[in-house]
Amino acid sequence: MRKATLKGLMAHKLRLAATALAIVLGVSFVSGTYVLTDTITASFDSLFKQVTQGIDVAVRSEETFGGFETGEVRDPMPASLLERIQAVDGVRVAEGSVTGYAQLVGKDGKAVTTGGAPSLGVSFNQDTQFTAGSTVRSGRLPSGPTEMAIDAKTAEDTGYVVGDRAKVLFQGPARDYTVSGIIGFGEADNLGGARLVGFDLATAQEVMNREGRFDEIDVAAEGGVTPEQLRDRIRAAVDPRYEVLTGEELAEDSAAAINDTIGRFLGTALLAFAFVALLVGAFLIFNTFTIIVAQRTRELALLRCLGASRRQVMNSVLLESVIVALVASLVGLGLGVLIASGLKALLSTFLGADIPATGIQFQPRTVIVSLAVGLIVTVLAAVMPARKATRVPPVAALQPETAFAPTGFRKRRIVLGVLITTVGVALLLAGLFRSEGNRLVNVASGAVVVFLGVAVLSPLIARPLARVIGWPFARAFRLPGNLARENAMRNPRRTASTAAALMIGLALVSFVSIFAASIKASTTEILEESVTADYILFNDNFQPFSPEAAERLAEQPQLAAVAGMRFGPWKLDGVGKSLAGIDPVTYQQVVRTEVTDGSFDDLASGGLAVKDTVAESSGWTVGENVAMEFPRTGVEQVPVKAIYEDNSLNGDFLLGLTTYERAYADQADSQILVKAAPGVAPADSRAAIDQVMTDFPNVTVRDQAEFREEQARQIDQIINLFYSLLGLAILIALFGIVNTLGLSIFERIRELGLLRAVGATRRQLRSMIRWEAVIIAVLGAVLGLAVGVFFGWTIVRALASQGITEFTVPAGQLVSFVLAAAIAGILAAVLPGRRAAKIDVLRAITTE
Amino acid sequence: MSAAIVPGDTTETLAARAVQVTKVYGQGQTEVRALDNVSVEFPSGRFTAIMGPSGSGKSTLMHCLAGLDRITSGQIFIGDVELSKLSEKQLTLLRRDKVGFVFQAFNLLPTLTAAENVELPLAIAGRKPDRAWVDRVIDAVGLRERLAHKPAELSGGQQQRVAAARALASKPAIVFADEPTGNLDSAAGAELLGFMRRSVDEYGQTIVMVTHDPNSAAFSDHVLFLADGRIVDEMANPTAEKVLDLMKKLGG
Secondary structure: OHHHHHHHHHHOHHHHHHHHHHHHHHHHHHHHHHHHHHHHHHHHHHHHHHHOOOOOEEEEEOEEEOOOOOOOEEOOEEOHHHHHHHOOOOEEEEEEEOEEEOEEEOOOOOEOOOOOOOEEEEEOOOOHHHHOOOEEEEEOOOOOOOEEEEEHHHHHHHOOOOOOEEEEEOOOOOEEEEEEEEEEEOOEOOEOOEEEEEEOHHHHHHHOOOOOEEOEEEEEEOOOOOHHHHHHHHHHHOOOOEEEEEHHHHHHHHHHHHHHHHHHHHHHHHHHHHHHHHHHHHHHHHHHHHHHHHHOHHHHHHHHHOOOOHHHHHHHHHHHHHHHHHHHHHHHHHHHHHHHHHHHHHHHHHHOOOOOOOOOOOOHHHHHHHHHHHHHHHHHHHHHHHHHHHOOOHHHHOOOOOOOOOOOOHHHHHHHHHHHHHHHHHHHHHHHHOOOOOHHHHHHHHHHHHHHHHHHHHHHHHHHHHHHHHHHHHHHHHHHHHHHHHHHHHOHHHHHHHHHHHHHHHHHHHHHHHHHHHHHHHHHHHHHHHEOOOEEEEEOOOOOEOOHHHHHHHOOOOEEEEEEEEEEEEEEOOEEEEEEEEOHHHHHHHEOOOEEEEOHHHHHHOOEEEEHHHHHHHOOOOOOEEEEEEOOOEEEEEEEEEEEOOOOOOOOEEEEHHHHHHHOOOOOEOEEEEEEOOOOOHHHHHHHHHHHHOOOOOEEEEEHHHHHHHHHHHHHHHHHHHHHHHHHHHHHHHHHHHHHHHHHHHHOHHHHHHHHHOOOOHHHHHHHHHHHHHHHHHHHHHHHHHHHHHHHHHHHHHOHHHOOOOOOOOHHHHHHHHHHHHHHHHHHOHHHHHHHHHOOHHHHHHOO | OOOOOOOOOHHHOEEEEEEEEEEEEOOHHHOEEEEEEEEEEEEOOOEEEEEOOOOOOHHHHHHHHOOOOOOOEEEEEEOOEEHHHOOHHHHHHHHHHHEEEEOOOOOOOOOOOHHHHHOHHHHHHOOOOOHHHHHHHHHHHOOHHHOOOOHHHOOHHHHHHHHHHHHHHOOOOEEEEEOOOOOOOHHHHHHHHHHHHHHHHHHOOOEEEEOOOHHHHOOOOEEEEEEOOEEEEEEEOOOHHHHHHHHHHHHO
């Protein structure tokens, strides 16, 4: 029996090639993701170990605010703490250091940006044990108020060499420094993409608003004292709100911060795409095995006649799937390593992170998960066809072939399909509109279940839909078009499940495009409805910048109102929130806000303004005090001064500037909104702003139209990334069409022979296959569009409170997707069409 | 050697002819001579049967005559067109426009209705059917009632009659039938052969039929007997008994 299976496998290897390819692609994405994230993790682990190698123990403030919502916030430590630590027994030397915002200005006068990593200003330690982690590539470490060192990657990008003078931007005034040295970190040219500007301690403390305070205290132990012993001693000597770590722990913690980002976001995103690819692949596998089993009805029946049990027949089909899965998964595993190296290189350039060269990390987990995923998906997809194989009665071997697949179970299919779809929609809605549970998991699993439900239902509508879609082809291309349409309709299950694979890709693509269009439309809406400012000023890396910019703009007579916005984290009953600090007088001139209770003007003396829905759900009214916990001052009672209607720009909380200045250590604007004075020509007001902003090259100036365009461009960039990743799923679905058509040709060889015998040309046969592929592709695209529009609509509705208020269907784009699917169908038909045209007429009509 | 074709004289027109046709399969040791220097003429408006035991080359002869298979040497003409000079595409078009086929089985496309199957060669050619003619053919095979049915809903005899109607619908110069009654019971077979006979008598259709059944051959005007790739005998105005007798003699 096993031998028969293996022989059968070899005979069908061509037919299984597309199936294998689907598994290969899906698995390679899984293994590639793991290899990539493992490799990056290992790289950063070793990088931070290298950087902290001289540090035995490090002390820093407890993280008061953390997590994705607010970012890491640590309060600086007082200088007196250093003295206390120096007094601890076993401490050879202890030094304080600071870290803050500093951004270099390039030779072109523009601020040097990063790919998303921070621009940091740091101080250098004195003791050689501490500085062992960084390598001075040229020059020397900075000393005195006019010198700085920069990282090697930044030096390379900007062209600065030792001795050059350059401007550095801070939250306070900008200053000029001479490059005294260029530093690296072992092999690496920078730290995970961050731009580093280093000073001596006193300079760093002054320019980064840390006088008399430290962000970190590094400690070296005396001989004979282990880092762990010293850590425990220091821990006992200082207030428990300070974190005391060994150098190793610090390295792990620092690496974890970066690795968390890469692992959680990049890893999850890539695995999600791998999942989509595998889901689409599962449809292909299911389809292939179903067709193969149908075509082998006689062969299987013969085996049954010869005494094979049902179990043996089922096992034979399953064994076939296991072998295909294993071979394909192994190839996918290998391909994943290649993908990982490619992505790593791409990531390095994209993020500007010099990922240190570490050997490709190939962990047992990668192998196990990849093989398991490949096997499970394949075998699951093959189980149903295998069960169908067991139902082949032995007499089928003796009967002429049945021309049509048995139909029936219509009622059961309707009930089952509707049930599954309903469950999927319910899961989706629960994930979107209820706040409990893991919402992302709910939404994702809901989407998958909806796909399955629609796939179950689709054979019911495949025939009428194919009839409609095929109509223009039958009209335009006469006989080949008509035959293509009939062929697409003859086996609705096969047509539907082939199209279903494409449906998934198209649904996700159209969902993404609807989502993007809705975001763009909502942005436009917000800008038009709420923003009366003519100009929006911000930093490309979301780094806050000096309030001096706003102060100097306010002096310009061409400008009527200049409103700086400062953002900050706070906690309400231990839950992280964010707010914007504003000056109500200027703010009201640049942002239109409907106040429902209280008065915005009252914010001038401090206090809080709250969005109406938040106030309502919290039961706050004007005059009431809210217990706000700030990083610097702790819990404060802040009075509610005004309640406003949502305009998607204000956010949930606005804090009067006087309160903000007291509550936060850093005073820097994240955004400035500017309104030109009445009667001033746009060119004049722009010139006035540009002139001031030459001193703040880290701030980008955009008028409303530019801002909108830029937002749209950024969205498009992300969307294009999604498209290219989803392209993989669509590619697999196309393999599915190639496969189904190829198998169908094998099945219809006598029909094709007959057509050729009675005078159909090869071109007509190719054309017939082509239009069948196009009908299937368009069918999948139309189903996908319907599902995608539904997904888009629900998610946009669910995010209405997040500022996505407009539901926009980019009709032109969606139509172009259908056209693209049709063109893809034409491509998918090339090989099967060629094969159909090449059949030997005589053999086709004479073989029994 | 072969009679000259006299233009305009329809009684003497040849629908097809083979001149010293040899067909060899394989090479060297495995060489099989399926047709060995066969010369034969098929006058227009006649019903010719080709008979012979399995492996006698009767099907090969028909395939070569119909342009479905290439010959090794010799010449084949459909009308006055020599097939060996035609490209694959020209052969296809010749089949489409000049030749009709009835195979033993699987004559119809399962996705098309009976009516669509009848008009298939015309649809392939993109020609408008001659309505009156097609209607006449359909009535002659008695399929008026079943035109909207798919092949799966027709009996074997009905399916073959649809195939026969299709073969005639495009008014081909010659119709080739390969064991057309092979899968039919005798009543259905007789019905089909009766129709073929009438199409020769009433419409002047030319038919060449391969069969091994003396009863079928009895419907023809002329029977050719093949054995080992050669024409070994022929008979005009056959009856089942005479054919059977000759077969016994040849076979013995």
